[in-house]
Amino acid sequence: MNSATCERVRDQLPDMLAGRLTLEAAQPVLAHLAACAECAEEARLIRMLRQEAVPVPAGLEARIRAAAAVRPARWRFAVPRPALIAATIGAALLGGATLLRQYRAPAPAAQAPAPAAAPAPAPVGPTAAAPVDARALMQPLPGSVDGGPFSSSASLDDLSVEELQTLLKEMQS
Amino acid sequence: MTVSTIAPLETADGDTSDDSQLVQRARAGDVEARDRLIGRHLRDVYAVTFRVLGERDLAEDAAQDAFVNALGALPRFRGESSFRTWLLRVAVNSARSLSRRRVRRREVSIVAAEDLPGGEENPATRAVLLSEVARVRDALEQLPEKQRLSVTLRTQQGLSHAEIAELIGSTEGAVRVNYHLGIKRLRELLK
Numbered sequence: 393m394n395s396a397t398c399e400r401v402r403d404q405l406p407d408m409l410a411g412r413l414t415l416e417a418a419q420p421v422l423a424h425l426a427a428c429a430e431c432a433e434e435a436r437l438i439r440m441l442r443q444e445a446v447p448v449p450a451g452l453e454a455r456i457r458a459a460a461a462v463r464p465a466r467w468r469f470a471v472p473r474p475a476l477i478a479a480t481i482g483a484a485l486l487g488g489a490t491l492l493r494q495y496r497a498p499a500p501a502a503q504a505p506a507p508a509a510a511p512a513p514a515p516v517g518p519t520a521a522a523p524v525d526a527r528a529l530m531q532p533l534p535g536s537v538d539g540g541p542f543s544s545s546a547s548l549d550d551l552s553v554e555e556l557q558t559l560l561k562e563m564q565s
Numbered sequence: 566m567t568v569s570t571i572a573p574l575e576t577a578d579g580d581t582s583d584d585s586q587l588v589q590r591a592r593a594g595d596v597e598a599r600d601r602l603i604g605r606h607l608r609d610v611y612a613v614t615f616r617v618l619g620e621r622d623l624a625e626d627a628a629q630d631a632f633v634n635a636l637g638a639l640p641r642f643r644g645e646s647s648f649r650t651w652l653l654r655v656a657v658n659s660a661r662s663l664s665r666r667r668v669r670r671r672e673v674s675i676v677a678a679e680d681l682p683g684g685e686e687n688p689a690t691r692a693v694l695l696s697e698v699a700r701v702r703d704a705l706e707q708l709p710e711k712q713r714l715s716v717t718l719r720t721q722q723g724l725s726h727a728e729i730a731e732l733i734g735s736t737e738g739a740v741r742v743n744y745h746l747g748i749k750r751l752r753e754l755l756k
Contacts, residue, residue, distance in 0.1 A: 402745075402748075406719050406720045406723065407723065409720075410723050412723060433752065434748060434752070437748065437752060437755070438720050438748075440697055440698070440701050441701060441705075441716065441717070441721060441751075442720060442721060443694065443698050443701075444698045444701045444702055444705070445612065445721040446611065446612045446615045446616075446721075448607055448608050448611050449611075449621060449625060452607065452611065452625055452628065452629075453603060453604060453607050455625075455629060456603055456607065456628065456632045456633075457600050457603055459629050459632070459633050460599060460600075460603065460632055460633055460636050461596070
């Protein structure tokens with residue numbers, strides 16, 4: 393038997409035995425099977441394989457439905473990733489700006505004393521008890537003429553988003 | 566073979582809605598659409614996990630993982646392949662992950678009468694059929710995983726070589742070779 397024909401027929405056997413071939417496409421396959429014992433044997437094997445198909449255990453569908461129902465939050469309230477990133481950046485900027493405003497506010501009259509166990513660091517500004525004096529970051533750099541965009545005379549409200557991001561990076565470093 | 570000679574796959578529930586419509590609705594939180602996706606694809610998903618793992622209990626766990634993970638990841642499904650192919654790929658990965666974590670125990674091939682379709686034959690015919698199916702199942706167990714998946718996904722789930730390649734992480738050519746090697750080996754084992 394022509395091996396090219398056999399190969400083509402064998403490729404089609406699974407679809408034909410599943411009833412997925414049109415009558416027009418199935419006829420030459422059936423004609424070939426009547427004449428080729430090897431391909432007919434393969435067709436018989438595929439029929440047996442189809443009989444062997446694994447049945448779904450009873451109750452599995454209900455179990456999976458229940459499991460899917462208890463974990464819907466990830467997809468029911470799905471937020472597009474770009475929106476999530478923008479919201480995160482916005483929250484970070486807002487938090488940073490609020491923090492800086494707190495540091496820029498006048499020091500309260502009654503300062504809480506520094507813990508006795510911790511040696512007090514050398515004061516770098518009026519609020520020496522603060523672990524980090526953010527206002528120091530806003531002082532003009534040595535040699536700077538106008539103090540730069542983050543001079544203490546500038547208001548945070550006047551800063552652009554880019555400037556706030558730069559400021560946050562400096563604070564983090 | 567042209568695409569037009571192949572009829573579309575029937576769905577288990579006879580539902581005519583498109584998968585993509587159900588996926589969109591499930592994504593929006595429609596529980597009925599989600600459940601219909603589960604019902605429609607459970608047979609294929611379970612068949613895949615069972616073929617990889619060879620044990621019913623593990624296959625059930627893997628099938629559950631596959632659905633929960635896939636449905637949870639629906640927002641990331643971009644529709645580059647069909648939902649069915651994408652889901653079956655998740656099923657293969659879930660089963661392989663479970664397989665790596667547990668030592669495989671070869672299941673004794675006990676085929677229950679209710680496992681077989683039909684049932685109208687007389688008892689003698691049915692006994693012969695049961696025996697033959699048990700032999701086929703044992704023979705399948707002896708194939709390497711890629712041959713076993715290529716043969717069963719092609720003959721039982723009706724997937725094309727290209728679809729099988731996509732979901733088991735192989736090439737269409739390699740799947741074709743694995744399919745034919747698997748069929749050849751099965752014929753030898755069943756002589």
